[in-house]
Amino acid sequence: MDIRRAVPADLLELSQIYAREALEGHATFDLEPRPMELWRDKLAADGPGEHFLVAEHRGTVVGYASSAPYRPRPAYLHTRETGVYVAPDHQGLGTGRALYETLLALLVDDGVHLVVAGVALPNDASLALHRACGFEVVGTMRGAGRKFDRWIDLTWLQKVLG
Template sequence: MIRNVQISDAQQILDIYNYYVVNTVITFDIEAVSLKSFTEKIKIISLDYPFIVYEEHNEILGYAYGSRFRPKPAYNHTVESTIYIKQGQHGKQIGTELYKELLQLLKQDNFHMVLGVLTLPNEASVKLHEKFGFKQVAYLKEAGFKFENWQDVGFYQLTF
């Protein structure tokens, strides 16, 4: 079931996220995030943007949200999308279902453009974005440094 995030979900969502922080280059956070700061992040984001979770048998298996792209007012109709699936739950269409719902909510909220910002290579995420019509519009070589290596970033754009 897909539903809106609740503050009580914070620990489960954080566990999903911190796996990626500690074990992958998918996010550019370097150290595990604290529950306090992540809870605050959920509160702030969900005030203005959709933040949804995929729950099955009281366990959160993934989450997705929109967030501010840049702080200048001309960007108010552009949103950055984020999606994470719990390790071991890939290949079950959870990401597809979450993204379908998130994009529908963003469109209803009159956002004009959605940007997916992906560490590359990341075949699964690229396929997910392209499945929904996102097109790669930028490639930033060596944009981030994590695990003693430079990481590339791709910007994928969907316009409603």
């Protein structure tokens, strides 16, 4: 498996990984797949601490991870939010961890101070991945989202990079 920066040719495959989660899962609070234009915008974003990585296995994109500014207000300048998605038939094989370790190393090099991630519950795999990568739980927002006719709790995790 190869971890590398995303390129335009990856967008269709990785958007399909996300689309499945939007339509059938609760890891994202999106209810519909994202238009390709949004993926192209995400790929084009190259500010400090903005990264878009893919995991490729035998010529197929099997996962991706990304980082972006947490909020636009200037005092959040040194905080980034991360996300990670792995295709169902490749989960539990170390792909998420490999993506995150590469992403976190890039963020350290960028001088980012704090990384945060929101995990919609239940999601044992994501909580385990974040903990394995050194994140600690900050707290849980009860009923932060509503999907499939039920309230969904959201646990925030953080990792201080330096």
